[in-house]
Every structure is written in C-alpha cells, then in structure tokens.
Amino acid sequence: MKKNKLSRAGLQGSLVGVLAALLCILIGLLCGYLVLLAINPAHAWSDGFVRILKGGFYDAPYGVGKMLANAAPLVMTGLSVAFAFKTGLFNIGAAGQYTLGAFGALYCAIVLHLPWFVCLLAATVMGGIWGAIPGVFKAYLNINEVITSIMFNWIGLFLVNEIVYGNGSGVMYDSRNTRTWNLRKTAGCEGSVIPDFGLNDLFQTNSTTIAIFLAIVVAIVIWVVLEKTTFGYELKAVGLNKNAARYAGINEKKNIILSMVIAGALAGFGAGLYYLSGVSEWNPLNSTSLPAMGFNGISVALLASSNPIGTVFSAIFISHITVGGSFLSTKYYPTEIADLISGIIIYLCAFSMLFRGKIRGLLFAGKRADKANANAETAPAAVKKEGK
Amino acid sequence: MLLLIKYTLLYGIVLMLVALGGMFSEHSGIINIALEGIMVIGGVAGVLALTMLPADAPAIVVVLVSILASAAAGMIYSLLLAFASINLKADQTIGGTALNLLATAIAVVLAKYFSESGSAKLNYSNKPFLFSIGGLELSVFVPLGLVLLIVSYVVLYKTRFGLRLRSCGEHPQAADSVGINVYRMRYAGVLLSGALGAVGGMAYIVPPVQTWNFEVGVAGAGFLALAVMIFGQWKPFHIFGAAMFFAVFKSLANIADSTFLASFGWSSNIYNMMPFIASMIILAFTSKNSMAPKAEGIPYDKGSR
Amino acid sequence: MGTADISKVTKEELSRMMVGRDVQLQVEKEPAKPGEVVLDVQGVTMHNAAHKKDSVKNVSFQVHAGEIVCLAGIEGNGQTEFVYGLTGLEKLSAGRLTLCGQDITSASIRQRSKDGMSHIPEDRHKHGLVLDYTLEENMVLQRYWQPEFQNHGFIRKDKVREYSDRLIEQYDVRSGQGSLTIARSMSGGNQQKAIIAREIDRDPKLLVAVQPTRGLDVGAIEYIHRQIVAQRDAGKAVLLVSLELDEVMNLSDRILVMYEGEIVGEFDPKKTTVQELGLYMAGARRQGKGE
CATH class of the missing domain: 3.40.50.300 (P-loop containing nucleotide triphosphate hydrolases)
Structure with missing residues (x-):
C-alpha cells in the first residue's frame, strides 16, 4: 500500500511538469499569433498560425521527414544541456561542442572515408574534448562554466572555419558551393552517410536516416545512467550540493569534468547525426553566428525540465514548429516567427516553477493534506554561481 | 597606427559601455547574461529610428533621438529580465539566455517587417555619427562613452544611490534591514544595464557600416563585454582599461592586411579568435581573487531575511 | 502550555513545559x-x-x-x-x-x-545533506558505493529502501512521506536525526x-x-x-x-x-x- 502511494506522488510530479510545459507552449503560441496578427492580420490564421501548428504535416510526408531529420540533432543538444543541468552545470557551450563534432564527423567522412559509425564516434570524441575544457576551468580554477563555454564556442567556430576553409583550398571545402563537400554526391563518402533503411523513400526526402532512432536510444541510456546508477547518483549529488558530495567522499572535480565531457560528447554526437545524414553541409564562411542547434538545445532542455525522455518530445515539438515556420509564405511573414515563439516559450520556462506551483495548487488542493511535497519540487537547474 | 587607434577606440567604447551596463546590474545583485540580446534590441531600435527620421533632419537631432530610442528599447527589454529574476525569482542565467535567443528573433522579425527588400538587412546613414580630429575619424559614441564612464564612476562611488545599489549586491538582507528597497534598487541596476547595453549595441552596429544584417546579431560582443567586466573587476576605470585591451586584439584583424602583420599570413579567423583566447587566459589568472559582488545571482526573498 | 516567571522557573521545568514530559x-x-x-x-x-x-x-x-x-x-x-x-x-x-x-x-x-571514521558535520545543510535528494538517497550518502547497495554500478533501489526504512524506524526520524520525503522539507531536528542515524549506523x-x-x-x-x-x-x-x-x-x-x-x-x-x-x-x- 505504501509503494502505491509513493509512486502516485512521482506520477503527480511528472504530470505537473508536463502541464507546466504545455502551459508555456500555449502562451508562446498565443504570443506568436498576436505577432502574426500585428504583421499581417488578413492572413494570420490560415496562412500563418495554422501552418506553424501543422508543422511538417503541412507538406506530408516530406515535411515530416524533414522534421524528424532536424529533431535528431536537437534531441542530442537538448540532452547535452539537460544532462549538464542535472549535474548542476549550465552548458551554454553546446553550440561550440556541436561545431567541433561537425568537424570531427566531416573530417573522418570526407578526408578519411571512414564508415559512418566511426565518423559518429569521432564527432562524439571531438565534442567531448571541447566540453572538457570548461569542465577543467570550472573544477580547477573555479571559473563559471557559462563564461568559459561562451568563449570556447567562438574559439571553436573560428578554429573549425579556419581548418575547413584553409584560405579557400581546404580539402574538405567545395569552393563551388562555398560549403563542405556533399557526402552523398562525393566519391568515397557514401559509406559515411548514416543508413536510412528506406526512410528516405517513405518520406520522399533525402536526409531522413535512422538518426532519430539513435537519438532516442541515447536519450534512454542517459536516463538510465542518471536515475539508476551510482555514477548518476554521484553526478547529481555534485550538482545539487558540491560540499555534501565532497563530504561523502565523491571526487567533485572529477565529476564536474566528466559531466562536461559527457555533455560535450552528446552535442558532438548530435552534430554527427545531422551532418552524416546529409541534411546540409558546413559553411566555413559563416563566422558570425554559431550553429542555432546548440542554443535550441537549451530550449529543448528547459521545456523538458531536464528530463532525458522529455527532451525527445520537446525536441520533436521545437522541430515541428520550426519546420512549420519554414513553410510560411515569405510574402506575408518572416520565417523567424517560429524562433520568436520558441524564444517566448523558453522565457516562460525560466519561471515555470511558478506555473508548477499554481498547477499543483489547482489540481491537488484539498486532495492531499501533506504540503511537504509542494515545496519539495526542485528547479531543473541548480546553477549556482561560485565566483567566476 | 592611426587606424589601429581608431578601431581600438570604436570597438573599445562598445565593450566598455556594455560592460558598464553589466557592472551596474551585477552590483545590484543580478547577473545580466542577456547583454548580448539587449545590444541586439538596442541596435535594431536605434537603426529603425535612424531610418524613420526624415533625411533632412539636423545631425544633432538624428543622433539624440536615435540614441534615446535605443536606450529606451534596451530598458524596456531589460524589464523582462528584471521581472523574471526579481519578482518571479527565476534563475537569472536561464532567463538571460532566453532573452538572448528571443532578441535575435525579435530583431529579425522587425528588420524584415520594416526593410524594403524583405531580408533582415537595414540600410541607414551613419554620417551624423562621425566626426574627425586631425585625420582621426571617430564616432560620437567615443566622447559619449567617456562621459558615461565618468558619470558611472561618480554615480557608483560618490552618490547615495551608488552606495545603496552596491549594498544590494553585497548583502541584500542588511540593505533591507536599514530600509533600502532591494527590489527597487535591483530594478534600477537592471534598467541602467539595459540602457547602457542598448547604446553599446548601437555603437557596435552604426559607426563602421551603413547596412546591417540582423540575422547576425552582434556576434558575441555582449559576451565579450561580460568577460571585460570580470577582467575589470566590476570597477569603472578598470573596465575601461580592460575594454581597450580587448579592442586592440580585435582591431588587429581590421588592419592586418595593410601593415607588417600581413607577412604572417594569418586569416581573419585567427585574429577573431584572439580576444576570446586572451580573455580566457586572463580569466584563468585573475579568477583566484575575484571581486564579484557577493550576492549576485541569488534571488532576494524578503521572507528569508 | 503555560506561562512561567523567569526569576522562579528552572531549566528543567521550562523544558518539561516545552516538551510535555520530563x-x-x-x-x-x-x-x-x-x-x-x-x-x-x-x-x-x-x-x-x-x-x-x-x-x-x-x-x-x-x-x-x-x-x-x-x-x-x-x-x-x-x-x-x-x-x-x-x-x-x-x-x-x-x-x-x-x-x-x-x-x-x-x-x-x-x-x-x-x-x-564517521562525521556528523557542523553545517547539516552545507555538508550533511543533499537537500534536494530524498531521505533514502541521503541515508546512503556515505555507503551507496558499497556492494550491499549497488550491483555493477547500478543502485539496488530495493536495498536502499529497506535500509532507509529500517533507519527511520530505529532512530525515529519523522517525515511526511517516509523514505521518499525530500530532505529539504523536513524539520531541522529530523534532518539532524537522519544524519546521526546514518553516521552511527555505519558502526564507526x-x-x-x-x-x-x-x-x-x-x-x-x-x-x-x-x-x-x-x-x-x-x-x-x-x-x-x-x-x-x-x-x-x-x-x-x-x-x-x-x-x-x-x-x-x-x-x-x-x-x-x-x-x-x-x-x-x-x-x-x-x-x-x-x-
């Protein structure tokens, strides 16, 4: 009987989390609709709002395939940020780790012609290395990982661009398209493309591979690591209370570095999924903006309240409305409306705690006497500052 | 050499303005990681004001109106951060990051809405902002920045307001106990950072070029300004020095082709990397004795006094 | 409940009034x-x-x-x-x-x-507890790595629950939802009791x-x-x-x-x-x- 009662409490917590996320989404969409109305009231409903809501389904099955292809790397960058959150770190560096991961994958594919799973591994390793740097700075110099990650995002971007571009003569650089070589059209690179097992035919796309399934498997593995293992127990303890973890004999420096390495590796893996599926190629001339995938990972993680399984759903949602935004007719609306909506949603997520309290109050008021649980809800991120 | 000084001053003033903004916010106890986004908003508001003013308006009016429009937009946008982190006690880093993401989206949507071409590029004239002294072409933001630097110093260290502001960042409980309204002071700090950050964003975009693509945002300048602030130990004149130091690196990229530096054959990527690498090295050495306000990043709750 | 004159009451009497027994x-x-x-x-x-x-x-x-x-x-x-x-x-x-x-x-x-060596730390919130962990997770803070509680790196949740329930019973740690209570929501005294139970039970x-x-x-x-x-x-x-x-x-x-x-x-x-x-x-x- 006791067990029954306990699992119900857990279920209730997840329910409140999901409802809070839905509320954020709802308000975000509403704001988006208002913006559409403001820009062009005549077309706001059917040509604007409905297309965003329909997402990939507006142009099925092609749109759905595109949505899935974009969701796979998004799950990974979302996991990267979520994993770091769980261990008390804010990995704003997913974009840089993603950049390095893209380089690792493309180098192994274009230059070394290695099979896809080796390329994927290389992406993971490169991402992990780039994640380790802020970890080391945090563990040994006590410099806030946020600031380090941001710096290394840019350093990574310039570094990768420099190597890929090589003053226009880099081996990976296709000067006609001003991008890296297209994997599917370049001799010797076919083996580096992630297999699709007929998904491309199904969705009538050319970049829908098994990437999304790989991402889901990784999400489950991360969930198991965090919830079921002593390693996850240690990581979370360090994240929630560094001093208590140290008191318990946990090596907090090692754990901080390890969790940044894993977070980086996840982002790198995501880049591998994206570029080895051939969704697009790397453009080394773009040196003013970091890959949006990295920052969207933050949205995904926040929307999922850092739950690894939740990131799968929130990544699919974000990908859904982004693809929906891309179907907007540019005659009436800028496609960035979708970014605007997800931006609003994350802003709301930043104080979703408040929503949770309210929802809990509405749903469970009176039913349960023990108020203890109400303030036991913990923030998704225990990001604390410790002197930069 | 003159060119190096010009670029250093132009870029250094940008970093300094934004870092001063960050300084006010952090002295009040709020980590303002949204500076990057505030710069973008300030930039887009200023540029839009520029494009909307009649072409024959006197230069002084153009300059004043657009800068004020930029500052006002920055303050309004920073209210979002203040509201989330002061009233709702949200995590300041997450709230700030959300505002950064949102800012680019807002700027692009606005730019596309107002531009004739339907792209996110806006054209404007930067003539009213430029003047030259003895062959050194400068923007009005240089003297404006220097004035604001001195004003910032005076406000922070020589006025009652500054003392109260700093007390909220060091020990809000104590500040509250002597009757200082912590919430109001923190709002003031964030709003000041919104104004300074926005003007900095405009100073970043307007003087060097006559057209700006807002899809680019401000390319990490806001984050660099945060590093400048940390390196400057949260003190106005230190921040000025730090900003100039970073700006020299950035400027090298601009003059590399025309000077002896060309013989190294380094690409712009390498120069672009320099300020970031330099800031990491400096942070590594200065992190041990941080002068950060003690209570920054911690939401203040009246109940927990 | 009751009131007492400070000049006349003894510590013992005051304590009895507060606790309800000698x-x-x-x-x-x-x-x-x-x-x-x-x-x-x-x-x-x-x-x-x-x-x-x-x-x-x-x-x-x-x-x-x-x-x-x-x-x-x-x-x-x-x-x-x-x-x-x-x-x-x-x-x-x-x-x-x-x-x-x-x-x-x-x-x-x-x-x-x-x-x-067992250590009941000076600051129970800083060192003694991971406040956002549940009581049972805190109960094994010093021993989660022992073979009794883990199997090839996987935490044996049933054993942790058993152990935690026993400590709660034996050391009279009171909390809202037993082993699943979040430590933050417990009273200071019960938090301290939990720490003491954990440290003493390790048989140091x-x-x-x-x-x-x-x-x-x-x-x-x-x-x-x-x-x-x-x-x-x-x-x-x-x-x-x-x-x-x-x-x-x-x-x-x-x-x-x-x-x-x-x-x-x-x-x-x-x-x-x-x-x-x-x-x-x-x-x-x-x-x-x-x-």
Whole structure:
C-alpha cells in the first residue's frame, strides 16, 4: 500500500511538469499569433498560425521527414544541456561542442572515408574534448562554466572555419558551393552517410536516416545512467550540493569534468547525426553566428525540465514548429516567427516553477493534506554561481 | 597606427559601455547574461529610428533621438529580465539566455517587417555619427562613452544611490534591514544595464557600416563585454582599461592586411579568435581573487531575511 | 502550555513545559572505561590562505576507545578548520593523523570513511545533506558505493529502501512521506536525526560530532546526547566539538580547550568549573606556560 502511494506522488510530479510545459507552449503560441496578427492580420490564421501548428504535416510526408531529420540533432543538444543541468552545470557551450563534432564527423567522412559509425564516434570524441575544457576551468580554477563555454564556442567556430576553409583550398571545402563537400554526391563518402533503411523513400526526402532512432536510444541510456546508477547518483549529488558530495567522499572535480565531457560528447554526437545524414553541409564562411542547434538545445532542455525522455518530445515539438515556420509564405511573414515563439516559450520556462506551483495548487488542493511535497519540487537547474 | 587607434577606440567604447551596463546590474545583485540580446534590441531600435527620421533632419537631432530610442528599447527589454529574476525569482542565467535567443528573433522579425527588400538587412546613414580630429575619424559614441564612464564612476562611488545599489549586491538582507528597497534598487541596476547595453549595441552596429544584417546579431560582443567586466573587476576605470585591451586584439584583424602583420599570413579567423583566447587566459589568472559582488545571482526573498 | 516567571522557573521545568514530559538535561552516564588509542593527532598545523595565518597550530592529542573527548572553545578558534583537516575536507600543512594504528594523514575522504571514521558535520545543510535528494538517497550518502547497495554500478533501489526504512524506524526520524520525503522539507531536528542515524549506523570506530545539537529543540537534544553516550558505551571513540559549555560539561570525559588554534588546556569535567573553562577559552589563562 505504501509503494502505491509513493509512486502516485512521482506520477503527480511528472504530470505537473508536463502541464507546466504545455502551459508555456500555449502562451508562446498565443504570443506568436498576436505577432502574426500585428504583421499581417488578413492572413494570420490560415496562412500563418495554422501552418506553424501543422508543422511538417503541412507538406506530408516530406515535411515530416524533414522534421524528424532536424529533431535528431536537437534531441542530442537538448540532452547535452539537460544532462549538464542535472549535474548542476549550465552548458551554454553546446553550440561550440556541436561545431567541433561537425568537424570531427566531416573530417573522418570526407578526408578519411571512414564508415559512418566511426565518423559518429569521432564527432562524439571531438565534442567531448571541447566540453572538457570548461569542465577543467570550472573544477580547477573555479571559473563559471557559462563564461568559459561562451568563449570556447567562438574559439571553436573560428578554429573549425579556419581548418575547413584553409584560405579557400581546404580539402574538405567545395569552393563551388562555398560549403563542405556533399557526402552523398562525393566519391568515397557514401559509406559515411548514416543508413536510412528506406526512410528516405517513405518520406520522399533525402536526409531522413535512422538518426532519430539513435537519438532516442541515447536519450534512454542517459536516463538510465542518471536515475539508476551510482555514477548518476554521484553526478547529481555534485550538482545539487558540491560540499555534501565532497563530504561523502565523491571526487567533485572529477565529476564536474566528466559531466562536461559527457555533455560535450552528446552535442558532438548530435552534430554527427545531422551532418552524416546529409541534411546540409558546413559553411566555413559563416563566422558570425554559431550553429542555432546548440542554443535550441537549451530550449529543448528547459521545456523538458531536464528530463532525458522529455527532451525527445520537446525536441520533436521545437522541430515541428520550426519546420512549420519554414513553410510560411515569405510574402506575408518572416520565417523567424517560429524562433520568436520558441524564444517566448523558453522565457516562460525560466519561471515555470511558478506555473508548477499554481498547477499543483489547482489540481491537488484539498486532495492531499501533506504540503511537504509542494515545496519539495526542485528547479531543473541548480546553477549556482561560485565566483567566476 | 592611426587606424589601429581608431578601431581600438570604436570597438573599445562598445565593450566598455556594455560592460558598464553589466557592472551596474551585477552590483545590484543580478547577473545580466542577456547583454548580448539587449545590444541586439538596442541596435535594431536605434537603426529603425535612424531610418524613420526624415533625411533632412539636423545631425544633432538624428543622433539624440536615435540614441534615446535605443536606450529606451534596451530598458524596456531589460524589464523582462528584471521581472523574471526579481519578482518571479527565476534563475537569472536561464532567463538571460532566453532573452538572448528571443532578441535575435525579435530583431529579425522587425528588420524584415520594416526593410524594403524583405531580408533582415537595414540600410541607414551613419554620417551624423562621425566626426574627425586631425585625420582621426571617430564616432560620437567615443566622447559619449567617456562621459558615461565618468558619470558611472561618480554615480557608483560618490552618490547615495551608488552606495545603496552596491549594498544590494553585497548583502541584500542588511540593505533591507536599514530600509533600502532591494527590489527597487535591483530594478534600477537592471534598467541602467539595459540602457547602457542598448547604446553599446548601437555603437557596435552604426559607426563602421551603413547596412546591417540582423540575422547576425552582434556576434558575441555582449559576451565579450561580460568577460571585460570580470577582467575589470566590476570597477569603472578598470573596465575601461580592460575594454581597450580587448579592442586592440580585435582591431588587429581590421588592419592586418595593410601593415607588417600581413607577412604572417594569418586569416581573419585567427585574429577573431584572439580576444576570446586572451580573455580566457586572463580569466584563468585573475579568477583566484575575484571581486564579484557577493550576492549576485541569488534571488532576494524578503521572507528569508 | 503555560506561562512561567523567569526569576522562579528552572531549566528543567521550562523544558518539561516545552516538551510535555520530563526532560533529562543532565545526561546519565557511567564512568568512562577508556581502551586503546583510536585517534592519534600529532602536531597538526593548518594554514588559512584567506587570512594568511595558521588557523590550527601544532595540535596534538589522543582519543581512546570508549571515551568522549570534547574540543571546547569560542567559535572561530580553529575547531572548524581542525575538523576539516581531520576528516579530509582540507589538507594539513604539517602533522600526522593516525586512526587505529593506520596513518591517514593524506588519505582521501572516502578512505577515512572506510577506515572507520564517521562525521556528523557542523553545517547539516552545507555538508550533511543533499537537500534536494530524498531521505533514502541521503541515508546512503556515505555507503551507496558499497556492494550491499549497488550491483555493477547500478543502485539496488530495493536495498536502499529497506535500509532507509529500517533507519527511520530505529532512530525515529519523522517525515511526511517516509523514505521518499525530500530532505529539504523536513524539520531541522529530523534532518539532524537522519544524519546521526546514518553516521552511527555505519558502526564507526571514531565518531566525530561537531555541534550536533545546534539549533535543535530540547527533546531532540536529549535524544542526540543519549545516542552519543550509547556510542561511547559501545566502545567507540567520540570526538565532540561544541560551543555549548553545558553540553561540554555534561557529555565529555575529557575536555580540551582550544584558543587561537592551539590547545591551551586539558581538563576533567568533574574537577573543573564552567568559570575555569571560560577563562581558558577566552585566552586569559593557559596551561604549561607557568601560570
């Protein structure tokens, strides 16, 4: 009987989390609709709002395939940020780790012609290395990982661009398209493309591979690591209370570095999924903006309240409305409306705690006497500052 | 050499303005990681004001109106951060990051809405902002920045307001106990950072070029300004020095082709990397004795006094 | 409930009114029967980088099995730092620590714990608990890695639950939802009881208890004092660090007074007075330097 009662409490917590996320989404969409109305009231409903809501389904099955292809790397960058959150770190560096991961994958594919799973591994390793740097700075110099990650995002971007571009003569650089070589059209690179097992035919796309399934498997593995293992127990303890973890004999420096390495590796893996599926190629001339995938990972993680399984759903949602935004007719609306909506949603997520309290109050008021649980809800991120 | 000084001053003033903004916010106890986004908003508001003013308006009016429009937009946008982190006690880093993401989206949507071409590029004239002294072409933001630097110093260290502001960042409980309204002071700090950050964003975009693509945002300048602030130990004149130091690196990229530096054959990527690498090295050495306000990043709750 | 005139009421009466039953402020205990040396501290010195001075200066003493040694002193005289050094949270700059004949001077925190040291920390929120973990997760904070609770790196949740339920029952830890209560939502007294249950149940050879009753109500204090005495009677060595002179006088078998990082005197609680201890704690007197 006791067990029954306990699992119900857990279920209730997840329910409140999901409802809070839905509320954020709802308000975000509403704001988006208002913006559409403001820009062009005549077309706001059917040509604007409905297309965003329909997402990939507006142009099925092609749109759905595109949505899935974009969701796979998004799950990974979302996991990267979520994993770091769980261990008390804010990995704003997913974009840089993603950049390095893209380089690792493309180098192994274009230059070394290695099979896809080796390329994927290389992406993971490169991402992990780039994640380790802020970890080391945090563990040994006590410099806030946020600031380090941001710096290394840019350093990574310039570094990768420099190597890929090589003053226009880099081996990976296709000067006609001003991008890296297209994997599917370049001799010797076919083996580096992630297999699709007929998904491309199904969705009538050319970049829908098994990437999304790989991402889901990784999400489950991360969930198991965090919830079921002593390693996850240690990581979370360090994240929630560094001093208590140290008191318990946990090596907090090692754990901080390890969790940044894993977070980086996840982002790198995501880049591998994206570029080895051939969704697009790397453009080394773009040196003013970091890959949006990295920052969207933050949205995904926040929307999922850092739950690894939740990131799968929130990544699919974000990908859904982004693809929906891309179907907007540019005659009436800028496609960035979708970014605007997800931006609003994350802003709301930043104080979703408040929503949770309210929802809990509405749903469970009176039913349960023990108020203890109400303030036991913990923030998704225990990001604390410790002197930069 | 003159060119190096010009670029250093132009870029250094940008970093300094934004870092001063960050300084006010952090002295009040709020980590303002949204500076990057505030710069973008300030930039887009200023540029839009520029494009909307009649072409024959006197230069002084153009300059004043657009800068004020930029500052006002920055303050309004920073209210979002203040509201989330002061009233709702949200995590300041997450709230700030959300505002950064949102800012680019807002700027692009606005730019596309107002531009004739339907792209996110806006054209404007930067003539009213430029003047030259003895062959050194400068923007009005240089003297404006220097004035604001001195004003910032005076406000922070020589006025009652500054003392109260700093007390909220060091020990809000104590500040509250002597009757200082912590919430109001923190709002003031964030709003000041919104104004300074926005003007900095405009100073970043307007003087060097006559057209700006807002899809680019401000390319990490806001984050660099945060590093400048940390390196400057949260003190106005230190921040000025730090900003100039970073700006020299950035400027090298601009003059590399025309000077002896060309013989190294380094690409712009390498120069672009320099300020970031330099800031990491400096942070590594200065992190041990941080002068950060003690209570920054911690939401203040009246109940927990 | 009731009201009482301050000038007339005694501590005992006041406590009874607060708790609702007779409270034993005076801990009843048998005379100590010290056994072999468990902890041997030799010339421990620690440097405080922030204040640029030595916070602990050449401290030497021993704790035997079956005795409670109390480190008394006014707050900020090096006790906290000494405990950090003893438990491995900070490094010593000089000296030697021996636990049951084993040199633990540079052993890791985990190693010290394996060698039989338990630590009830001074700040239960900073060190003692992961406040956002559940009670059961906190109960195994020091032993989650032991084979009993994990299998190839996977936590055996059923065993953790069993263990936690047993400790809750045995040590009377009260909480809203038993093992699944989030530690943050528990009362201070029950948080402290949980820590004490965890540390005592590990069956240590040496129990280091730092201000174990700070900020607690009389009922909880009484309970904790009994537990500490029971540990001593079971042959454990206990090092108690306390600022409360009453607690020092009541519990300890031997008192060491610390002043500005040094031990300035050793006393038998039966042969000294609170007044005498106070003089030493304030630095007005010291032994061994020709008073």
